[in-house]
Amino acid sequence: AQKVTQAQTEISVVEKEDVTLDCVYETRDTTYYLFWYKQPPSGELVFLIRRNSFDEQNEISGRYSWNFQKSTSSFNFTITASQVVDSAVYFCALSGGSGANSKLTFGKGITLSVRP
């Protein structure tokens, strides 16, 4: 069975601070995909990033960066120079891949509040 754990429940930062959201996952699949989604107060889930299990290269995309480490089963997400518009609930999710394995398993989410 797949499991995603987001130990942090709420984080509050002041605008322009960097913030890292933690995610730990469990899976028996050798091929899997990891995601971060954002859910603003409007409620719609917005896709942010995806990483597959074959590629541990960490990347930066604008103000977003992620740190994927298979050895510790972690997929942490960092927002640099946070902005008030970043305030939302952030979900880490895991999928086994295509077809019947494509369903997403989500963590409980982290509520991020960015204060001006």
Next chain:
Amino acid sequence: GAGVSQTPSNKVTEKGKYVELRCDPISGHTALYWYRQSLGQGPEFLIYFQGTGAADDSGLPNDRFFAVRPEGSVSTLKIQRTERGDSAVYLCASSWPGLAGGSSYNEQFFGPGTRLTVL
């Protein structure tokens, strides 16, 4: 093009009633998913359609829940004899199917959800 749409956006019903929730996926997306998000939780998988057939319904909590997708496009989630514990946001997502063998993944695009309240 239009994204995933869900109707109604809000549904209030009484305990014991029957409800139907509709999902209209992105045109051409053959894969469709239903998730349920309870307050303060992450979305939980309910059912996955590939075309007209339910390829995985392992997330349906009990036999009061049923979903159909008769023409491989619009899907309806049906809940019989609703209970207060069914209150949640029901999310629908669609995607192109991944390639066989799990060698690729196609992003799921989510709709705005239907907020169901059972009184």
